[in-house]
Amino acid sequence: MATHDLTQGRVGSQLTRMTIPYFLGVSSMILASMIETIYIGVLGAKELAAYSFMFPVIMALTSVSMGVGIGASSVIARSEGQGERERVRRYVTHTGILTVLITVALSGSVYFFLEDLYAMMGAKDEVLRLVVEFAEVWVLGLMTFTIPMVISTVLRAVGIAKEPGYIMTMTSAMQLVLSPIIIFGLFGVPAQGLVGSAYAFILIGFVRIAAFIYLLQRERIVALDDIFAGFLQSARNILHIALPSMLSSLIGPLSMGITIALLANHGEFIVAALGIVNRIEMLVTMILGALSSSVAPFVGQNWGAGQYDRIHRGLKLSYGFCLGWGVLCFIALAPGGDFLVSFINDEPALLEAAAWFLLIVPVSFGLMGVGQVSSSLFIALGKPLPPTLLSVLRTVVIYIPMAILFDEWWGYVGVFVAISVANLLFGVVAYLGSRRMLLHEVDRVLKA
Numbered sequence: 330m331a332t333h334d335l336t337q338g339r340v341g342s343q344l345t346r347m348t349i350p351y352f353l354g355v356s357s358m359i360l361a362s363m364i365e366t367i368y369i370g371v372l373g374a375k376e377l378a379a380y381s382f383m384f385p386v387i388m389a390l391t392s393v394s395m396g397v398g399i400g401a402s403s404v405i406a407r408s409e410g411q412g413e414r415e416r417v418r419r420y421v422t423h424t425g426i427l428t429v430l431i432t433v434a435l436s437g438s439v440y441f442f443l444e445d446l447y448a449m450m451g452a453k454d455e456v457l458r459l460v461v462e463f464a465e466v467w468v469l470g471l472m473t474f475t476i477p478m479v480i481s482t483v484l485r486a487v488g489i490a491k492e493p494g495y496i497m498t499m500t501s502a503m504q505l506v507l508s509p510i511i512i513f514g515l516f517g518v519p520a521q522g523l524v525g526s527a528y529a530f531i532l533i534g535f536v537r538i539a540a541f542i543y544l545l546q547r548e549r550i551v552a553l554d555d556i557f558a559g560f561l562q563s564a565r566n567i568l569h570i571a572l573p574s575m576l577s578s579l580i581g582p583l584s585m586g587i588t589i590a591l592l593a594n595h596g597e598f599i600v601a602a603l604g605i606v607n608r609i610e611m612l613v614t615m616i617l618g619a620l621s622s623s624v625a626p627f628v629g630q631n632w633g634a635g636q637y638d639r640i641h642r643g644l645k646l647s648y649g650f651c652l653g654w655g656v657l658c659f660i661a662l663a664p665g666g667d668f669l670v671s672f673i674n675d676e677p678a679l680l681e682a683a684a685w686f687l688l689i690v691p692v693s694f695g696l697m698g699v700g701q702v703s704s705s706l707f708i709a710l711g712k713p714l715p716p717t718l719l720s721v722l723r724t725v726v727i728y729i730p731m732a733i734l735f736d737e738w739w740g741y742v743g744v745f746v747a748i749s750v751a752n753l754l755f756g757v758v759a760y761l762g763s764r765r766m767l768l769h770e771v772d773r774v775l776k777a
Contacts, residue, residue: 335488335627336410336634340642347485347623348616350494354481356615357501363608365508365526372512374676376523378597379459381604382452385585386439386464392578393435394475397428398482399578399625400571403708405486406626410633418552421483421545423563426556428479432472440468450586451593451600459523466527473534480541486626489548496540504533573713577704580720587729588744595682595741602682605670610690613658617651617698621705628709637771644767647702648760655695662687686745693749696756703756703763710770715762723755 335343369380401424408416439446443464444457452460481493508529514520521528545551552558585607592599624647631639662669670683700723704716728751735743 335630336636336639340639341646344620344623344627344643344646347488347490347627348619350490350492351481351485351622352494352616352619354494354497354501355619356612357498359608359611359615361501361504361508363605363612364505365529366605366608368509368512369523369526372522374597374601374679375456376459377601377604379452379456379463379523380526381600381607382447382450382456382460382589383463383467384604384607385450385582385589386443386446387467388585389579389582390435390439390468390471391474391478392582393575394428394432394471395478395482396571396575396578397424397431397567398479399574399708400567400569400713401427401479402482402486402625403570403629403711403713404566405483406629406709407633407711409487410630415552417487418550419559420563420567421550422552422556423560424479424483424567425476425551426560427564427567428475429472432475436468436471440465443468451590456597463524463527466524467530470527470531470534473531473538477534477537477541480545482622484544484548484550485622486629487550488626488630490623492544493541496537496544500533500537500540503536504529507532570708570711570713573717574708577713577717577720580717580724584724584728588732588748591732591736591744592682592741594736596678598676598678599682599741601676602670602679602686605679606683606686606690609662609669609687613662613691614694614698616654617694617701620647620650621698621701624702625705625709628706632710635774637774640767644702644706648699651698651702652695655691655693655698658694659691662691682741685742689742689745690749690752693752693756697752698756700752700756700759703759706763706767710766712766715766716759719755719759719762722758723751727751727754 335347366377366380369376401420405417405420405424408420444461447457447460447464477496481497484490484493508526510516510518511521511525511529512523513525589600589603592603624643627643628640631637631643669687670680700719704719707713707715728747731750732744732747735747737743739746
């Protein structure tokens with residue numbers, strides 16, 4: 330099994346080696362989604378609004394399954410740091426089984442309630458029909474997303490980052506070619522409209538699955554003999570971290586759903602604007618998500634090996650990068666948000682809403698990244714409850730009441746202000762809590 334030791338070498342170089350391929354891979358998927366938004370914008374504002382309504386459900390369904398990857402990454406990285414290679418193989422194998430079981434249960438349970446769900450979120454008439462049609466196809470193909478993403482997370486836990494990044498980047502490029510063919514009916518293919526985006530997503534997902542299965546076999550990172558041996562114990566260890574992580578991840582889509590419901594009261598163009606700027610936000614902040622995802626295996630392996638000084642150095646570098654990147658994002662996005670969005674749709678109401686978002690929210694990106702890194706620190710040390718409590722604090726205690734109140738005062742602009750304030754407070758509290766926890770844990774281990 331070819332693994333990459335994160336307990337040796339320069340800390341900054343190791344974090345960069347883990348972060349850049351993941352950033353390129355996932356950001357290429359987000360970029361593909363943004364360009365797909367342009368394709369859908371050509372179809373019309375109703376299709377664009379329907380696509381925006383789909384976003385929180387996509388987040389919710391993928392977050393639940395990705396919780397398995399988060400839990401697996403934590404136990405695998407610590408086992409790798411301790412040199413327990415056979416245990417790593419078992420965890421990888423059982424993670425795959427667990428992902429399939431959870432994804433099938435999730436898809437089946439949601440499929441029959443899609444119309445009620447979107448109606449509750451505020452979708453009406455033609456927009457409701459379009460989003461349900463899209464979602465019925467997408468939900469059935471959920472596994473084509475969750476399996477590759479979980480495998481990618483597992484590979485990164487043992488330090489293999491470059492190849493997963495290549496796979497995600499190349500398949501995203503393929504999606505950019507395939508999507509317009511199916512959406513608009515090019516080269517003799519029947520035009521499918523909005524739902525064609527879902528078909529393209531599933532077809533590319535099968536390509537990703539094949540590529541990641543090949544990579545797993547090449548790296549000899551799965552236990553092929555008696556694959557169910559010890560499955561219950563592995564599942565228990567993984568789910569100990571995965572279940573709180575799932576809950577924490579679900580809070581984000583809940584926040585998004587409430588945001589869309591509030592903005593829907595201001596018109597479909599405001600909802601469409603949110604769909605566009607959310608993808609811009611995801612693209613520019615993906616480097617922060619990639620960094621926080623790299624911190625988890627880095628901390629996990631070094632904790633297992635007792636390399637506590639390396640953990641402190643890695644966190645210091647990560648926090649500094651997050652704050653610096655946040656400043657750059659604000660400088661780049663705040664002055665010309667409406668000009669950037671006009672390439673996708675030039676409806677005046679949509680452009681105005683997008684400009685307000687890109688003026689207000691990016692100021693919080695730096696501390697949001699600090700909060701993400703801090704949450705990864707908790708997860709890496711096998712403490713999933715604090716990130717869940719932080720997510721509850723951020724969304725339920727701070728954001729939702731504030732968004733409802735500010736919406737009454739300032740309209741949809743107040744909702745954007747609430748997002749920014751919640752991000753800032755989340756970053757501060759997460760940093761202080763994780764720093765205190767790490768110092769306590771290191772002191773406890775050294776005294777043992």
